[in-house]
Amino acid sequence: MRAKKSPASKSKQSLSRRHFLLGATSLLGVTASQVLLPVIPASSQPASQDPMRVPGGPASVYGRRSVHEQAQRLPSATRSLTPLQDLHGIITPSALHFERHHNGVPLIDPAQHRLLIHGLVERPMLFQVDELKLFPAVSRLGFIECSGNTGKEWKRAHGKTAQETHGLTSTSEWTGVMLKTLLEQTGVKPEGLWLLAEGSDAAAMTRSFPVEAIIDEAVICYAQNGEPLRPEQGYPLRLLLPGWEGNTNIKWVRRLKLIPGPAMTREETAKYTDLMPDGVAQQFTFVMEAKSVITHPSGNQRIPKPGFVEIRGLAWSGRGAITAVEVSVDGGHTWRTAELQGPVLPKCHTRFRLAWQWDGKEAILQSRCIDDTGYRQPTLQELVKVRGTNSYYHNHAIQSWKVLENGHVENVYIR
Amino acid sequence: MKIGRIIGFAITGLCFGVLVQGEPIEFEIGQTATQEDIQGWNIDVTPNGDGLPNGQGSVDEGAKVYAAKCAGCHGPTGVEGPYNRLVGGQGSLGTDRPHKTVGSYWPYATTLFDYIFRAMPLTAPQSLSANKVYALVAWILYRNDIIDENMVLDRFTLPTIHMPNRHGFQISPHMGISLPTSP
Incomplete structure (x- = not known):
C-alpha cells in the first residue's frame, strides 16, 4: 500500500493544533455546548513527553502492560492471590493467575519432560510434550479455585480485600489433549477404576480420583490463554479437572497410574479433607460449589x-x-x-x-x-x-x- | 460410611467398554513404556503396602535421622513446630481446637512412608534411603504411642499398623462416589 505521508501528517498536525487552541479557549470560559469537538486541554507536560508530540515506542517481541498499571498478585511462600478487585471481564491474565505450590515452582526443560501412563492399563506408554500436541486438541474456559480459598473467613472477617478473601480463584482458556484420548491409546483394564496423578515438582504432588467421575472433561493441558502454560501453572503439562478443587489439577504432571481404588495420599487424607464438628472428616470433596x-x-x-x-x-x-x-x-x-x-x-x-x-x-x-x-x-x-x-x-x-x-x-x- | 468397606462397585467398567470397543483412532503417537522406564518413577505406596521397597528401620535409628533432618521444622519432639505438628492431638478433633497430627488424624501409616519418601525433607526431597524413611516412620509412630519402641518396620510390618483415626473419615456425601475396593 502506498502511504500518502504528507497530507496525513499535515492534517494530524492541524488537528492537534486546533485542539490545542480549543483547549486554550475553553480555559478562558467557552462552555461545552459551544464546542462540538472534543476538548483536549493544553498539556502541562513538556512537549518532549507529550504522546502526541513525540513518536511512540517501537514494536516489541513480547508485550508488557502500561507502566501506569500495577495490579499484582499477593504472594507468600506457598501461594499468591489474584487481585480480583482490579480485574475486568472473566479471563484472568496469565501473569495474575493465582498460585499454590507445595514446594516451589520447578524449572522444567520441556525436552526432558515425559508423561508416563501405566498401572492397570493394557499398554503402558510414554509421551513427550511435543507428541501430546499432535493429538486432536481441545480448548475450554474454566476456573480453577483452591479449596482453601476463603478458608480464613470461617470464624471472623480476616482478609481486607477481595484479593485476600477470594484471590485463590482464576479463569483461563486451557488447551490440551483429552485424557480420554490418551487412555484410549493405553487401554484401561476393568479394575483400573481410579487414577493417581503425580507432578514432577519437589513435592511430587499426588492426588487420586475415580476415572469415571472425570473422564468426560479431564484435559492434559499444555497451553493457557493461547500460549504455553506459565511455569507457576504447571509448565510444560498440567491436568485440568474442570470445577474440581485446585490441588487435584496436578501441575507439572509426569505420571498417571491406573489403580483399583484411592491411593490415600497425604494430600487426600492429612491435608485436603474437611473436619466436621463431630471430629469426623469428609474426604474427596472434589467439586467446588457455587x-x-x-x-x-x-x-x-x-x-x-x-x-x-x-x-x-x-x-x-x-x-x-x-x-x-x-x-x-x-x-x-x-x-x-x-x-x-x-x-x-x-x-x-x-x-x-x-x-x-x-x-x-x-x-x-x-x-x-x-x-x-x-x-x-x-x-x-x-x-x-x-x-x-x-x-x-x-x-x-x-x-x-x-x-x-x-x-x-x-x-x-x-x- | 467407612472408608475401606466395600460399599459398591462403580460402573466405570461400562465406560471403558465403550472406549475400548469404540474403535479409537490409531494415532501412533508416543511409545510403549518399558519396565525400566516405569521402575524409577513408580514410587507411590498404597495402604495395603504395594510399592513399599525393601529395607527396614527401627525407632532408635529414626530418632537420629529425625534429629538431623526433621527437628528443625517439626520441633525436637514433633510437637513444637514451627511447621506441621506430627505428634499428639489425639482426642482433639471434635473440639474447638483440633490438632491434626500423624497420631490424631492420619488414617494410614503407609501414607507416612509414601509422603516422606517423595517429598521430605523440604530442602532435599527424595534424598533419604528407604531404611532411613522406615526408621523415621517408626520414630514418629512410636512418639504417638502407636507402636512400641522395639518394633522394626519394613514392607511387611508397616501395612499391619492400625492408626487411631483409621475410621475417622467419610466420603464427602456430595460427590456421589463410592469406593470400589478395600484399600
Missing part, C-alpha cells in the same frame, strides 16, 4: 460520593453454569437480580453487574448465585450450621462488604 463475590465495590475500596455505583462481581460453580446472581445492599433482607455478562459458560467465572444508587448511608453488600443444578450459594450461617468452623476448606458462603458513610468499604463477618 460461589460468588462482589469485586466492586469491595474491601479497602472507597466509593467517592453518593450516587450511581455499578456493583460488579464474579460467580462460578464447579457443577455447571451460573443461572442467576442476586445482590443485596441491605445485608440480605432484600435481593435484586443482577445482569449476567455473556458468555456464561459452565465451570467458568461469570461476570455480573447491577446498577445501584448509593444514598450515602451505611450499607451491607452481598451477592449470592444459583447454578444450573438449582443450587443456591448459602449464607455463612447456613454453612456453619452443617460444617462447623474447623473444616477450613470449601468455604463458599456469601461474602459481606460493609459500606461506611464515608464511602470506605470493609470486610464484615455476618453469621
Whole structure:
C-alpha cells in the first residue's frame, strides 16, 4: 500500500493544533455546548513527553502492560492471590493467575519432560510434550479455585480485600489433549477404576480420583490463554479437572497410574479433607460449589460520593453454569437480580453487574448465585450450621462488604 | 460410611467398554513404556503396602535421622513446630481446637512412608534411603504411642499398623462416589 505521508501528517498536525487552541479557549470560559469537538486541554507536560508530540515506542517481541498499571498478585511462600478487585471481564491474565505450590515452582526443560501412563492399563506408554500436541486438541474456559480459598473467613472477617478473601480463584482458556484420548491409546483394564496423578515438582504432588467421575472433561493441558502454560501453572503439562478443587489439577504432571481404588495420599487424607464438628472428616470433596463475590465495590475500596455505583462481581460453580446472581445492599433482607455478562459458560467465572444508587448511608453488600443444578450459594450461617468452623476448606458462603458513610468499604463477618 | 468397606462397585467398567470397543483412532503417537522406564518413577505406596521397597528401620535409628533432618521444622519432639505438628492431638478433633497430627488424624501409616519418601525433607526431597524413611516412620509412630519402641518396620510390618483415626473419615456425601475396593 502506498502511504500518502504528507497530507496525513499535515492534517494530524492541524488537528492537534486546533485542539490545542480549543483547549486554550475553553480555559478562558467557552462552555461545552459551544464546542462540538472534543476538548483536549493544553498539556502541562513538556512537549518532549507529550504522546502526541513525540513518536511512540517501537514494536516489541513480547508485550508488557502500561507502566501506569500495577495490579499484582499477593504472594507468600506457598501461594499468591489474584487481585480480583482490579480485574475486568472473566479471563484472568496469565501473569495474575493465582498460585499454590507445595514446594516451589520447578524449572522444567520441556525436552526432558515425559508423561508416563501405566498401572492397570493394557499398554503402558510414554509421551513427550511435543507428541501430546499432535493429538486432536481441545480448548475450554474454566476456573480453577483452591479449596482453601476463603478458608480464613470461617470464624471472623480476616482478609481486607477481595484479593485476600477470594484471590485463590482464576479463569483461563486451557488447551490440551483429552485424557480420554490418551487412555484410549493405553487401554484401561476393568479394575483400573481410579487414577493417581503425580507432578514432577519437589513435592511430587499426588492426588487420586475415580476415572469415571472425570473422564468426560479431564484435559492434559499444555497451553493457557493461547500460549504455553506459565511455569507457576504447571509448565510444560498440567491436568485440568474442570470445577474440581485446585490441588487435584496436578501441575507439572509426569505420571498417571491406573489403580483399583484411592491411593490415600497425604494430600487426600492429612491435608485436603474437611473436619466436621463431630471430629469426623469428609474426604474427596472434589467439586467446588457455587460461589460468588462482589469485586466492586469491595474491601479497602472507597466509593467517592453518593450516587450511581455499578456493583460488579464474579460467580462460578464447579457443577455447571451460573443461572442467576442476586445482590443485596441491605445485608440480605432484600435481593435484586443482577445482569449476567455473556458468555456464561459452565465451570467458568461469570461476570455480573447491577446498577445501584448509593444514598450515602451505611450499607451491607452481598451477592449470592444459583447454578444450573438449582443450587443456591448459602449464607455463612447456613454453612456453619452443617460444617462447623474447623473444616477450613470449601468455604463458599456469601461474602459481606460493609459500606461506611464515608464511602470506605470493609470486610464484615455476618453469621 | 467407612472408608475401606466395600460399599459398591462403580460402573466405570461400562465406560471403558465403550472406549475400548469404540474403535479409537490409531494415532501412533508416543511409545510403549518399558519396565525400566516405569521402575524409577513408580514410587507411590498404597495402604495395603504395594510399592513399599525393601529395607527396614527401627525407632532408635529414626530418632537420629529425625534429629538431623526433621527437628528443625517439626520441633525436637514433633510437637513444637514451627511447621506441621506430627505428634499428639489425639482426642482433639471434635473440639474447638483440633490438632491434626500423624497420631490424631492420619488414617494410614503407609501414607507416612509414601509422603516422606517423595517429598521430605523440604530442602532435599527424595534424598533419604528407604531404611532411613522406615526408621523415621517408626520414630514418629512410636512418639504417638502407636507402636512400641522395639518394633522394626519394613514392607511387611508397616501395612499391619492400625492408626487411631483409621475410621475417622467419610466420603464427602456430595460427590456421589463410592469406593470400589478395600484399600
